Amino acid sequence: MQRTSFSGMACSIARTLDVVGEPWTPLILRDVWVGMNRFEQLQADLGISRKVLTERLNHLVEQGVLDKRPYDQRPRYEYVLTAKGTELIDLLMVMKGWGDRWLAGEAGPPVLYRHHACGEISDVELRCDHCGESMRAGDVDLLPGPGVAGSAT
Amino acid sequence: MQRTSFSGMACSIARTLDVVGEPWTPLILRDVWVGMNRFEQLQADLGISRKVLTERLNHLVEQGVLDKRPYDQRPRYEYVLTAKGTELIDLLMVMKGWGDRWLAGEAGPPVLYRHHACGEISDVELRCDHCGESMRAGDVDLLPGPGVAGSAT
């Protein structure tokens, strides 16, 4: 299929989707995050087509989400998260929380997070970066920002 | 293409992707969230193919993310977020934040959030639901949970 690119939209959600919205990409980032940094590892773990894995990795490197670097004299490479990519893990942590709450069923969560600061098994929650109170779907008004379509500059 | 289903994986991220990971789905949820509740509105705003919009809406209703309800004697319907769907907006808010920080460029964010509790223009940040401290990619250890593959029950 010919897939529409979202990057022209004046919407940060759409733009983010153009970076990580393709199939497999979030799972690749999850794996890289937990230490699966090489092509063969990723391919074996995910069962993804090698062709698609190549495309996704190249795209993520182009976007500055992953860094590709040699780890041997031979042509061997590993992929690691950049700062930009590390901040994307926020997204995965929120997805994990939602999946745990709504899709895990009787069995419970497959994976738990232990928070370094307090040592507890925890999940993330969303808070306001100004006042620290909870900040979720019903807690905000949306206003046009400086980058809204049609604004000069 | 035949797309691999992720729902068999013992991973809440993969399962969440099977609900909202298809192209357009996050943008549909964004629109429904901000009050675009009808088929024609969504189609016009997104420029999505009507066929795909139908498929996505049906899938979201099946998954319990949206509720489809009549708003007229005539066969007219609107789609609204369920509780399950409203919690998914967390994901969109995090995507917006990342896109604002890394992709908005000179122009700045297209949209701003004003937090009801404090009245400030704010973004979300991730915190631990136990201790309230910041909780991001580097702040956690991963442990196997009760729903890990291979565990009985």
Add this chain to the structure above:
DNA sequence: AGGTTGAAGTTCCTTTAGGGAACCCCGAGT
């Protein structure tokens, strides 16, 4: 020196999902 190995891709073919436009259904209003 010649052959083997293993990581990291490439190539090629098949299948299926998305784009896009046209068409259909149905209840209300005139």
Add this chain to the structure above:
DNA sequence: ACTCGGGGTTCCCTAAAGGAACTTCAACCT
């Protein structure tokens, strides 16, 4: 009876995912 408008369905075309086979290149083995 006829139109209108929301909410879809149908159809064809193209491009993307699956999957398996093939390639490349440096190091290692004998």
